[in-house]
Amino acid sequence: xxxxxxxxxxxxxxxxxxxxxxxxxxxxxxxxxxxxxxxxxxxxxxxxxxxxxxxxxxxxxxxxxxxxxxxxxxxxxxxxxxxxxxxxxxxxxxxxxxxxxxxxxxxxxxxxxxxxxxxxxxxxxxxxxxxxxxxxxxxxxxxxxxxxxxxxxxxxxxxxxxxxxxxxxxxxxxxxxxxxxxxxxxxxxxxxxxxxxxxxxxxxxxxxxxxxxxxxxxxxxxxxxxxxxxxxxxxxxxxxxxxxxxxxxxxxxxxxxxxxxxxxxxxxxx
Amino acid sequence: xxxxxxxxxxxxxxxxxxxxxxxxxxxxxxxxxxxxxxxxxxxxxxxxxxxxxxxxxxxxxxxxxxxxxxxxxxxxxxxxxxxxxxxxxxxxxxxxxxxxxxxxxxxxxxxxxxxxxxxxxxxxxxxxxxxxxxxxxxxxxxxxxxxxxxxxxxxxxxxxxxxxxxxxxxxxxxxxxxxxxxxxxxxxxxxxxxxxxxxxxxxxxxxxxxxxxxxxxxxxxxxxxxxxxxxxxxxxxxxxxxxxxxxxxxxxxxxxxxxxxxxxx
Amino acid sequence: xxxxxxxxxxxxxxxxxxxxxxxxxxxxxxxxxxxxxxxxxxxxxxxxxxxxxxxxxxxxxxxxxxxxxxxxxxxxxxxxxxxxxxxxxxxxxxxxxxxxxxxxxxxxxxxxxxxxxxxxxxxxxxxxxxxxxxxxxxxxxxxxxxxxxxxxxxxxxxxxxxxxxxxxxxxxxxxxxxxxxxxxxxxxxxxxxxxxxxxxxxxxxxxxxxxxxxxxxxxxxxxxxxxxxxxxxxxxxxxxxxxxxxxxxxxxxxxxx
Numbered sequence: 045x046x047x048x049x050x051x052x053x054x055x056x057x058x059x060x061x062x063x064x065x066x067x068x069x070x071x072x073x074x075x076x077x078x079x080x081x082x083x084x085x086x087x088x089x090x091x092x093x094x095x096x097x098x099x100x101x102x103x104x105x106x107x108x109x110x111x112x113x114x115x116x117x118x119x120x121x122x123x124x125x126x127x128x129x130x131x132x133x134x135x136x137x138x139x140x141x142x143x144x145x146x147x148x149x150x151x152x153x154x155x156x157x158x159x160x161x162x163x164x165x166x167x168x169x170x171x172x173x174x175x176x177x178x179x180x181x182x183x184x185x186x187x188x189x190x191x192x193x194x195x196x197x198x199x200x201x202x203x204x205x206x207x208x209x210x211x212x213x214x215x216x217x218x219x220x221x222x223x224x225x226x227x228x229x230x231x232x233x234x235x236x237x238x239x240x241x242x243x244x245x246x247x248x249x250x251x252x253x254x255x256x257x258x259x260x261x262x263x264x265x266x267x268x269x270x271x272x273x274x275x276x277x278x279x280x281x282x283x284x285x286x287x288x289x290x291x292x293x294x295x296x297x298x299x300x301x302x303x304x305x306x307x308x309x310x311x312x313x314x
Numbered sequence: 315x316x317x318x319x320x321x322x323x324x325x326x327x328x329x330x331x332x333x334x335x336x337x338x339x340x341x342x343x344x345x346x347x348x349x350x351x352x353x354x355x356x357x358x359x360x361x362x363x364x365x366x367x368x369x370x371x372x373x374x375x376x377x378x379x380x381x382x383x384x385x386x387x388x389x390x391x392x393x394x395x396x397x398x399x400x401x402x403x404x405x406x407x408x409x410x411x412x413x414x415x416x417x418x419x420x421x422x423x424x425x426x427x428x429x430x431x432x433x434x435x436x437x438x439x440x441x442x443x444x445x446x447x448x449x450x451x452x453x454x455x456x457x458x459x460x461x462x463x464x465x466x467x468x469x470x471x472x473x474x475x476x477x478x479x480x481x482x483x484x485x486x487x488x489x490x491x492x493x494x495x496x497x498x499x500x501x502x503x504x505x506x507x508x509x510x511x512x513x514x515x516x517x518x519x520x521x522x523x524x525x526x527x528x529x530x531x532x533x534x535x536x537x538x539x540x541x542x543x544x545x546x547x548x549x550x551x552x553x554x555x556x557x558x559x560x561x562x563x564x565x566x567x568x569x570x571x572x573x574x575x576x577x578x579x
Numbered sequence: 580x581x582x583x584x585x586x587x588x589x590x591x592x593x594x595x596x597x598x599x600x601x602x603x604x605x606x607x608x609x610x611x612x613x614x615x616x617x618x619x620x621x622x623x624x625x626x627x628x629x630x631x632x633x634x635x636x637x638x639x640x641x642x643x644x645x646x647x648x649x650x651x652x653x654x655x656x657x658x659x660x661x662x663x664x665x666x667x668x669x670x671x672x673x674x675x676x677x678x679x680x681x682x683x684x685x686x687x688x689x690x691x692x693x694x695x696x697x698x699x700x701x702x703x704x705x706x707x708x709x710x711x712x713x714x715x716x717x718x719x720x721x722x723x724x725x726x727x728x729x730x731x732x733x734x735x736x737x738x739x740x741x742x743x744x745x746x747x748x749x750x751x752x753x754x755x756x757x758x759x760x761x762x763x764x765x766x767x768x769x770x771x772x773x774x775x776x777x778x779x780x781x782x783x784x785x786x787x788x789x790x791x792x793x794x795x796x797x798x799x800x801x802x803x804x805x806x807x808x809x810x811x812x813x814x815x816x817x818x819x820x821x822x823x824x825x826x827x828x829x830x831x832x833x834x835x836x
Contacts, residue, residue, distance in 0.1 A: 075401070082398035085391070086454035086535065104449040128348040135345075171564035175440075175528040175538075176557065179545045183370055186362040190354045222668035222734070225628055226741050227658030227685025235693050236681050240672045263440040267531060267542070280444060292441055299436045323719055 126271035133196030192269030378551035392536035399461025404515035411473025434467030454535025586636035611792035658685030661743030682740035728759035
């Protein structure tokens with residue numbers, strides 16, 4: 045039967061249908077055109093263009109070396125503040141996330157409007173970058189660690205509530221039904237049926253958000269919201285590149301160490 | 315009822331007990347250190363917020379539409395930065411991803427490659443942007459480079475994981491039919507990984523849009539430039555508009571991106 | 580005593596779960612409901628503890644119409660009516676004792692239960708019930724370490740710890756192999772006889788229904804098509820309930836294994 049078809053159709057078939065080919069070509073052309081335009085647009089702002097920029101980079105990098113390690117004791121304090129900000133923000137966000145994620149889980153919040161309102165406000169919250177929140181809070185509360193912590197809390201709340209809400213939606217509902225059938229009230233059902241199922245994931249997500257918060261809090265100081273970023277900003281403004289390099293290296297080491305520990309713990313949890 | 319007394323709980327091993335004690339102490343230690351170390355000036359924060367609240371919050375919700383033209387331009391620049399940076403990264407990450415994949419190279423090079431890639435992503439974009447600004451001047455191109463380098467690290471690692479998860483049976487079948495390495499790469503490996511590569515790159519674009527919207531805070535172009543000026547001039551009506559613009563653009567791009575990604579995989 | 584008076588149930592999508600059901604179950608009876616899947620067995624059972632709510636008629640449990648129960652009343656009803664599920668419905672990550680104690684949730688206050696402050700008698704009761712179903716040695720094991728039959732026994736212990744007046748069992752053996760199925764049914768039967776707990780079981784295996792039931796109720800398309808003592812049941816009765824001839828897979832088998 046196949047032979048018949050093959051002999052009838054003398055033209056060799058294309059490897060891909062024509063429509064797919066045209067589609068791919070158009071998409072490719074659009075992406076490329078937009079890329080060329082973007083590059084042209086951004087490069088045009090530089091003095092001397094692309095090649096000049098790259099050669100300039102070599103010279104500048106030399107200025108950053110060798111880093112001035114003698115300032116390490118001085119910069120340790122703002123670094124510690126940075127970590128402390130992340131600890132507090134993560135803790136508060138983790139506590140606030142519990143009611144929020146239950147409200148944003150379809151299987152727990154059966155009141156539809158409540159579920160949709162929570163979902164939509166969390167989605168909007170997640171679109172605002174942490175630094176923008178920090179800028180606004182600095183305007184509200186003045187320069188210091190407090191606006192930074194607040195920005196981190198709000199920012200990580202969006203991520204955490206979404207991740208956790210999805211976990212809650214994926215739990216096995218059977219035990220919860222059994223609890224309800226034995227006369228347990230809502231709080232008991234959640235505590236006995238839900239909590240044991242989601243606790244490991246919850247811990248893991250909190251640690252993950254802590255990693256994100258560490259990376260975010262490092263730069264918050266650039267807008268006056270406390271921590272090491274402020275110190276970095278100052279050194280750069282004074283063209284003190286070796287000092288700046290030390291700060292950058294310290295940030296790098298701290299971020300890597302914390303990420304490593306946190307990843308190991310998370311692997312052990314799940 | 316006496317006979318119903320519970321049997322003793324099975325004893326936990328000494329190792330486990332010590333582990334639990336150490337973890338508990340570490341957590342308590344971190345919190346003590348944090349709360350002793352952090353210094354929040356509550357009185358000043360409260361005083362400031364009482365004075366400023368009426369000046370700032372209502373204005374955020376009544377955007378200054380006269381700045382719409384400039385905001386639009388800057389948002390466009392933000393998108394350009396993110397687009398150029400992501401595309402550059404998504405291409406640079408391909409060879410790096412292959413180098414870091416254990417089934418393509420070997421175990422040692424693979425592990426080393428992944429280490430380098432994750433070290434790379436530990437530099438926050440803004441720090442990279444600061445470095446590039448020093449090199450190429452305070453403009454959008456510095457932002458493109460910062461996004462590109464940071465995203466290369468992230469994408470390279472994800473690409474390597476995709477390559478490691480491919481079906482090696484197909485590769486074996488091609489080897490058996492006499493194909494050479496390059497042929498295997500193009501006909502056996504790439505078709506398997508392309509959809510996921512694309513999906514990750516598009517997802518990265520979502521993240522980079524958010525990142526590039528704050529690059530201007532350090533002078534690397536995009537809408538962030540306006541954010542920093544609006545806050546310095548205490549022009550909160552304009553800030554309201556900027557915020558609205560970011561929310562709308564990010565939401566739209568997220569929606570388009572997730573629709574495309576759903577089609578791809 | 581449980582009494583269905585002209586009970587009907589229409590699901591929101593329009594399917595009729597129950598049609599004009601009139602059944603009276605006396606205290607201490609062991610009733611087995613048989614019928615094909617989708618015949619309304621599950622809806623029938625779940626109406627009694629209001630996991631589903633009939634849309635018409637009256638359902639009396641101990642002379643009280645339960646269809647209007649809400650909040651506190653509803654929880655009191657559910658405390659009185661225990662339930663066993665096809666998939667055991669244990670919290671897989673919690674240990675056996677904690678799962679069994681969950682049966683006391685309706686009796687213990689919210690605050691006490693959340694702090695794990697169960698009265699001593701409750702813990703003793705839970706342990707005693709685990710002994711009754713011969714699984715006391717697994718007390719501190721996590722539920723997901725147990726086999727299906729063991730998990731179902733734990734869920735029986737949970738229901739006993741609830742000290743219910745009625746036990747509902749929704750396809751309790753559908754996920755088990757023949758020997759374990761008989762073991763579970765034997766426990767249910769024994770509990771029914773010694774504790775005088777009225778027991779209503781959904782089964783689709785004809786031979787098991789015949790072996791363990793006092794009384795059989797047959798359902799088809801939401802209606803009760805047969806109701807009578809086991810002695811009146813013949814193969815013809817089942818053929819009428821099922822609306823077709825009896826097949827191999829309607830039997831569990833393995834009674835003497």
